[in-house]
Amino acid sequence: MLTNKETEILELYILGLASDEQIKIVEERLSSDIDYKNEYENLLALKQALKLHDKYKEKKEYLKSLNKEKLTAQSLTINYKRILAVAASIVLIISIGYIIKTDFSETEIEYAAPSPVDTLATDSLKNDTMKNTLENPFNHRKRK
Amino acid sequence: MNDKELIKKLLSNNKWEVNASLEILYKELKIIAKNIVLENSGSNDDVDDVLQDGIMTLYSNLVLSKRIIVEDYLIKNKAGNIVKLSTYMYAVFRNTWFTKLRDKKWFSDKDVSELKISYEENDVYKQETEFERKVDLILKGIDTMGKKCKEILTLFWLERKRYKEIAKIMGHENADVSKATKSRCQRELKIGLNVN
Numbered sequence: 001m002l003t004n005k006e007t008e009i010l011e012l013y014i015l016g017l018a019s020d021e022q023i024k025i026v027e028e029r030l031s032s033d034i035d036y037k038n039e040y041e042n043l044l045a046l047k048q049a050l051k052l053h054d055k056y057k058e059k060k061e062y063l064k065s066l067n068k069e070k071l072t073a074q075s076l077t078i079n080y081k082r083i084l085a086v087a088a089s090i091v092l093i094i095s096i097g098y099i100i101k102t103d104f105s106e107t108e109i110e111y112a113a114p115s116p117v118d119t120l121a122t123d124s125l126k127n128d129t130m131k132n133t134l135e136n137p138f139n140h141r142k143r144k
Numbered sequence: 145m146n147d148k149e150l151i152k153k154l155l156s157n158n159k160w161e162v163n164a165s166l167e168i169l170y171k172e173l174k175i176i177a178k179n180i181v182l183e184n185s186g187s188n189d190d191v192d193d194v195l196q197d198g199i200m201t202l203y204s205n206l207v208l209s210k211r212i213i214v215e216d217y218l219i220k221n222k223a224g225n226i227v228k229l230s231t232y233m234y235a236v237f238r239n240t241w242f243t244k245l246r247d248k249k250w251f252s253d254k255d256v257s258e259l260k261i262s263y264e265e266n267d268v269y270k271q272e273t274e275f276e277r278k279v280d281l282i283l284k285g286i287d288t289m290g291k292k293c294k295e296i297l298t299l300f301w302l303e304r305k306r307y308k309e310i311a312k313i314m315g316h317e318n319a320d321v322s323k324a325t326k327s328r329c330q331r332e333l334k335i336g337l338n339v340n
Contacts, residue, residue, distance in 0.1 A: 004327075015304055042334060045278035047301045052208045052279070053286045053294075059203050060287075062163055063196045066170050 002039055010036075014043055147229040152217045154207055162207075169199050169233075176230065177237045184241060185250065194244070198237045209280055211269045221267040232268055285333045293329035300326055 002010070012018040013026040029036045145168055153165040177195040181187075186194070205211045212232075213220045219227045245251040286294055296314060299305045307319035307326075316322045 015301070017304070041275055042278060045275060046282050046297070046330065046333060048279045049282035049286055050294075050298055050301050052283055056200070056204060056208060056283060056287065059162070059166060060196070060200055062166060063170060063199055066167060067192050067196065 002036065006036075007039070010040055010043060014040070014047060147219070148217045150229065151206070151214065151219070154203070155214075155217070166199060166203070169202070170195065173199065173230070173233050173237075176234055177241075180234070180237050181241050184245070186241065190241070190244070194237055194241050197240050198233060201236050201240065202233065204280070204283065205269070208283070209276055211272060211276065211280075213268055213270055219268050223267075227268050282333055289329065289332060292325075293332065296322065296326050297329055 009018060009022050010026060012022060018026065026040075030040060145165075150165050150168065153161040156162060174191070174195055177198060178191045181191045181194050206214070213222070219229060219232055221227050242251060242255075246253060246255075286297075292314070296310060299310050299313060305313070307322045310316070310322040310326070311319050314322060314325075316325065
């Protein structure tokens with residue numbers, strides 16, 4: 001385990017900011033101390049990974065955007081289907097309403113204009129009844 | 145587009161060509177990921193996760209760390225035979241999914257090691273050095289770490305900013321706070337290294 005000071009000097013060495021004296025100390029330790037060399041490799045790997053990560057992240061974001069596009073397209077299709085379904089229902093309700101209304105108004109016309117036969121029959125009935133009443137007004141009161 | 149054209153474009157320096165290849169892979173490989181995930185207790189959301197992670201594994205191994213053996217823009221195994229991209233990706237998706245199942249505690253380590261296809265995937269990798277293994281692990285670690293941590297490490301290691309400047313940029317009280325924060329973030333990544 002390195003001390004904070006040792007790690008700090010190692011970091012300066014990797015960044016190319018170490019003094020000549022510090023460079024000498026680091027290089028001596030690297031050739032003789034396995035733990036020190038291991039820590040050096042960890043820090044170098046960290047620097048390398050940070051460099052690669054930007055590219056990695058960019059591509060990951062791109063793949064995510066492909067998935068989002070797909071999801072947006074899917075939701076648009078779903079919305080489009082919903083709108084179509086609602087529109088179809090409205091058209092259906094209006095059509096049914098129109099058909100029912102048309103049927104009823106046609107029926108009313110049929111009943112509103114009674115056939116001449118019916119009229120004659122009613123008139124003749126009325127006439128017969130009236131005639132009988134006029135001819136024998138007390139007929140129904142007659143005693144046998 | 146055949147394997148050769150796809151790999152050539154992925155390895156090119158042209159951002160648009162790389163993105164176009166990724167999009168083709170995303171569309172063409174979906175059916176493979178879907179079959180693996182849905183046949184093994186996964187949902188459609190899991191399919192998308194596995195698909196993305198799998199393609200990122202390919203990108204990372206092929207382009208960033210260059211672990212995959214490639215000759216004349218074709219993937220080859222250690223015996224020198226051509227390995228189809230779909231064959232390699234089948235193994236990657238399968239291994240990605242079973243690792244996720246293990247993480248969800250649905251499968252034990254033993255189950256997963258039995259179900260993983262180590263042969264097809266690992267057979268195309270170059271002999272990796274300890275250093276490359278570390279880079280790969282840290283790369284994955286950085287991807288899961290917080291934004292602030294990544295920012296401070298980038299400022300320190302790539303932009304070579306000193307703690308005083310970092311404190312100004314990050315809005316820290318002083319250089320000591322920046323130094324402590326950077327050390328903590330770095331330690332988190334190192335813990336990841338030792339665990340793995």
